[in-house]
Amino acid sequence: MTALPRLTHLDRLEAESLYILREVVAACANPVLLYSIGKDSSVLLHLAIKAFYPARPPLPLLHIDTTWKFREMIAFRDATARRLGFELLVHTNEAGLRQGIDPFVHGAGVYTDVMKTQALRQALDAHGFDAAIGGARRDEEKSRAKERIFSLRSAQHHWDPKHQRPELWNLYNTQLGRGESLRVFPLSNWTELDVWQYVERERIEVVPLYFAAERPVVERGGQLIMVDDERLPLAPGERPRLRRVRFRTLGCYPLTAAMESTAGSVADVVREMRTARFSERQGRLIDHDGAASMERKKREGYF
Amino acid sequence: MDAASSDLLRFITCGSVDDGKSTLIGRLLYETKSLPVDQLASFEADSKRRSTQAGALDFALLLDGLAAEREQAITIDVAYRYFATPRRKFIVADTPGHEQYTRNMVTGASTAEAAVLLIDAQLGLLTQTQRHSCLMSMLGIRRVVIAVNKMDCVAWSREVFETIAAQYRAFARPLGFTALACVPLSALHGDNVAARSAAAGWYEGPTLLEWLEAIDIDTDRTARPFRMPVQWVNRPDSSFRGFAGTIASGVVRRGDTVLSLPSGAESRVARIVTQDGDLDLAIAGQAVTLTLASAIDVSRGDLLAHSVERPVVADQVEATIVWMHEAPMLPGRAYAVRIGTRTVTGTISDLKCRIDVATFGQLAARTLELNDIGICTLSFDQPVAFDPYADNRDTGGMVLIDRLTHETAGAGTLRFALRRSQNLHWHFLDVDKRQRAAQKAQQPRVLWFTGLSGAGKSTIANLVERKLHALGRHTYLLDGDNVRHGLNRDLGFRDADRVENIRRVAEVARLMTDAGLIVLVSFISPFRSERRMARELFPAGEFVEVFVDTALQEAERRDPKGLYAKARRGELRNFTGIDSPYEAPEHPELHIDTATLAAEDAAELIVGYLAGMREVP
Numbered sequence: 001m002t003a004l005p006r007l008t009h010l011d012r013l014e015a016e017s018l019y020i021l022r023e024v025v026a027a028c029a030n031p032v033l034l035y036s037i038g039k040d041s042s043v044l045l046h047l048a049i050k051a052f053y054p055a056r057p058p059l060p061l062l063h064i065d066t067t068w069k070f071r072e073m074i075a076f077r078d079a080t081a082r083r084l085g086f087e088l089l090v091h092t093n094e095a096g097l098r099q100g101i102d103p104f105v106h107g108a109g110v111y112t113d114v115m116k117t118q119a120l121r122q123a124l125d126a127h128g129f130d131a132a133i134g135g136a137r138r139d140e141e142k143s144r145a146k147e148r149i150f151s152l153r154s155a156q157h158h159w160d161p162k163h164q165r166p167e168l169w170n171l172y173n174t175q176l177g178r179g180e181s182l183r184v185f186p187l188s189n190w191t192e193l194d195v196w197q198y199v200e201r202e203r204i205e206v207v208p209l210y211f212a213a214e215r216p217v218v219e220r221g222g223q224l225i226m227v228d229d230e231r232l233p234l235a236p237g238e239r240p241r242l243r244r245v246r247f248r249t250l251g252c253y254p255l256t257a258a259m260e261s262t263a264g265s266v267a268d269v270v271r272e273m274r275t276a277r278f279s280e281r282q283g284r285l286i287d288h289d290g291a292a293s294m295e296r297k298k299r300e301g302y303f
Numbered sequence: 304m305d306a307a308s309s310d311l312l313r314f315i316t317c318g319s320v321d322d323g324k325s326t327l328i329g330r331l332l333y334e335t336k337s338l339p340v341d342q343l344a345s346f347e348a349d350s351k352r353r354s355t356q357a358g359a360l361d362f363a364l365l366l367d368g369l370a371a372e373r374e375q376a377i378t379i380d381v382a383y384r385y386f387a388t389p390r391r392k393f394i395v396a397d398t399p400g401h402e403q404y405t406r407n408m409v410t411g412a413s414t415a416e417a418a419v420l421l422i423d424a425q426l427g428l429l430t431q432t433q434r435h436s437c438l439m440s441m442l443g444i445r446r447v448v449i450a451v452n453k454m455d456c457v458a459w460s461r462e463v464f465e466t467i468a469a470q471y472r473a474f475a476r477p478l479g480f481t482a483l484a485c486v487p488l489s490a491l492h493g494d495n496v497a498a499r500s501a502a503a504g505w506y507e508g509p510t511l512l513e514w515l516e517a518i519d520i521d522t523d524r525t526a527r528p529f530r531m532p533v534q535w536v537n538r539p540d541s542s543f544r545g546f547a548g549t550i551a552s553g554v555v556r557r558g559d560t561v562l563s564l565p566s567g568a569e570s571r572v573a574r575i576v577t578q579d580g581d582l583d584l585a586i587a588g589q590a591v592t593l594t595l596a597s598a599i600d601v602s603r604g605d606l607l608a609h610s611v612e613r614p615v616v617a618d619q620v621e622a623t624i625v626w627m628h629e630a631p632m633l634p635g636r637a638y639a640v641r642i643g644t645r646t647v648t649g650t651i652s653d654l655k656c657r658i659d660v661a662t663f664g665q666l667a668a669r670t671l672e673l674n675d676i677g678i679c680t681l682s683f684d685q686p687v688a689f690d691p692y693a694d695n696r697d698t699g700g701m702v703l704i705d706r707l708t709h710e711t712a713g714a715g716t717l718r719f720a721l722r723r724s725q726n727l728h729w730h731f732l733d734v735d736k737r738q739r740a741a742q743k744a745q746q747p748r749v750l751w752f753t754g755l756s757g758a759g760k761s762t763i764a765n766l767v768e769r770k771l772h773a774l775g776r777h778t779y780l781l782d783g784d785n786v787r788h789g790l791n792r793d794l795g796f797r798d799a800d801r802v803e804n805i806r807r808v809a810e811v812a813r814l815m816t817d818a819g820l821i822v823l824v825s826f827i828s829p830f831r832s833e834r835r836m837a838r839e840l841f842p843a844g845e846f847v848e849v850f851v852d853t854a855l856q857e858a859e860r861r862d863p864k865g866l867y868a869k870a871r872r873g874e875l876r877n878f879t880g881i882d883s884p885y886e887a888p889e890h891p892e893l894h895i896d897t898a899t900l901a902a903e904d905a906a907e908l909i910v911g912y913l914a915g916m917r918e919v920p
Contacts, residue, residue: 004525004554007588009311009392018590019534019549026535026603026644051547053578053592055539138383145382164380165711166406166627168413170549171641171702175709189394191385 010198014047017186019170020149021051021133024184025058027174028131031184032124035061035081035088037073038250039206040135040187043195045084046204047186060087062123062132066115067092068103068252070228076207091123103254104233112255117302121157124181131174131182139191143298149188155179157301192248193273200266209247210269212261216240223257309389312520315396315411315444317435318421323452327421327490328384328397329362331512334497337386362490381411390516405660405674406627408435409714412442413700417482417518419511421450424457424487427467428474434660440478441623441676441716443696447475448514449485455492459502479693482518486511524587528612529553529561530690530698532643533605537592545576545592546601548644551697553609555593556584564606564688565616568599604645606688606698614690614698617720618683619652622701623692626671628712630705633670635802637836638712639704640683648684649703650806650836655679669799671713680721692716707831739819743777747816748913749841752825753834753888754851755880756866757858759897759905763851764825766906774910776821781808783826796877802833809837816845821913829885844916849909850891855880857898 007015024031033048035041048057061081065074081088093101096114103111124132138145148164150172165173174182187195199206217224218232218240225232227240232254234240245258246269263272318324332338384395396411398404412418418439422432439447449471457463468485475483486495487503488511494500497512509517530551537545555561559572575582576592585591593607601607608614626632632651640649657668658676671677692699693716703713740747750767752760761782768780787794791807794800805828815822828834838846858880859867870878877883888894893912895905 004586009309012311015590022535050578055537139385146380166410168410168714169700173711
């Protein structure tokens, strides 16, 4: 008799995620995969392909385009969807665009609400999706640590942290009332390090912005902001300087700070993470606008 | 952590609030360097400023976010935390300790393979310790470490430690733990958590972290019989039909003969498909897709197993249930029940007892309230394949879902199939419903009159029966008051009794339609769930819900039996409309507004509706 294989922690995390993805497709009428282009999204796509193999993943991708993403992200998005054969839906809040909502003029709070949260709600409503899969992890942030894997949203897309359904074993409750929907998080139990180790093991492609390169940045309030296009207003005398930086998390370029780094490969990134352990969302400027801000945004329908 | 060789352990921590659980978890995160440096820096600053322990790091502060939320009642909830050592990654379910949070502890324990139970060395075994131990045992946790904390406060007394360890071992003997260790430690100072304590030279066992790193995870899961609940049927085109699922237990090899249950159809495993290539064998915990050598009927909800060591297939079971909802569990009410990947309709037929979680003693009960645990019998609307939970945690658990609100109402562990379920068979009779109805030249129907007391249900039902009788129809009228004098004499007016009242009457009505009759049921029947349960006993179209709609004010003004007056004086409890709710039908077949329609006209309308109905196929 052959020796039985031993499952590593990545094998177990992968199997749990495949189960969750299959559960969504088996139990929900009209699911969608929220694609944010970051490393977690890349892992999600990879898992979706595994979960439904040899069939193609029977659900489309949805990207909420704020029009302020890094240009490299948009190029990567289109190439990836094409390469993997996913249907890609892109939604922008046109009303917000017409109003000229801008992170510099209106502030991160208003901008995030209009261009991300409201945009997401519009897209989910327009397509009538009853389940939206996202790449959020519980180790990212305090309010996420308590969210269910299958997380219920009201008809208004609101999350009620005090009335969450108990979630036992792997017996997920996918039943919905009229207008209600689910947000589903297959990577709930992954940590940032798990994600990178898996990217390394499975040779998953990620946006090159995660790796160190010379990039034009300005320094504001101790944060390095990359000058990705001409819309970034420069103060008098402020001049972008080339520095060797990379990003730990990717979002809208004006709200995402870079870090100085020499990590040029996945293996370098894994090594760097073991020595300097800054929390990942530190580079996310929108998370710092007021106490418990993530929880508030989530209640309103943010992912 | 080496990604290629480390594995994953899920465990739960329990203990009362003051046993130092937060300090211990904080210490584990700190010692394993699992804290981001920016968080750590602010924690160290915080610690210096606020710590009650002069100079020492106050790890309880690390989980402070939780504590602040606790006041807002969010943290009556499970939080998951993550740390890793070079050998293992850990997922900790951090659950609150109070009795009112039993459901959260059960939730955390449901996925845990081990438990860390804290005991304060100064206090020894408490009721809380016993309660948590019983719950852990019930949820099938077999590996337990007792962290005897605050040893520094008892001067590292070997005698204190050994007394507690001996007491606990004696207490836990019936609980079925296969691995049980006791570690003397100080979470505050870090002794015996990750690093060996210099203060306890007499202790030769492992540190807490060593124990957590060393325990065997799931060889037993692989050693159990093969089970795979079918999650999704993969059919990209006509040439491929695969059954996707996660192997719950055991090992499956290419070429194995497997059964699909409950049907019992048999086939052979042709391929074990994954995107990384086909496998020769797959073990518990792997998510795979199986193809079978022959085309048998398999769909989501079926359980694949080897033909030896089969799971149980039954439609009546005994189970232990933990109630998780504010609305109490009512025997007789139907719930959606999820077992494995199958969802069926299940009714609690009998609540045998409530369990005292501190002693595991049995108490008499009629309902289960939030956080109560009880032993029940359930009947399902179709056979289900499962294993007793004690044999297999992955195929022996279930959740109960409220069918109207869709909320998760309870969770249970299946104990065994009822003998009567396996030995009771339907007798097929020669004369059937169709023949009985044909002899009477009519279609059997149920006219279900619902409405407040005094709404006029019985008056209208009586008129309808007279008219039908005059037309030569064979009818019978079941009236609430009359039935309560006989068949339901033993039932009162509490919610649990009302549910049973309706269940019995619905079953009687079903027997009568089977006899070919048109049955008129005149019952307040205040709850939507039970009217729905009644409706589902009949073929589509046979059940006609008649909502006799009279405003409460008007019904109270009429008060034909003087009951409203009594209820208002407080002489009659649980009276519908006064101190017990009436849930109006949302989509009745007929809606009779008694303010605009006289009883005679209403009766005429109903008879006309019956005459105009299509035949039930």
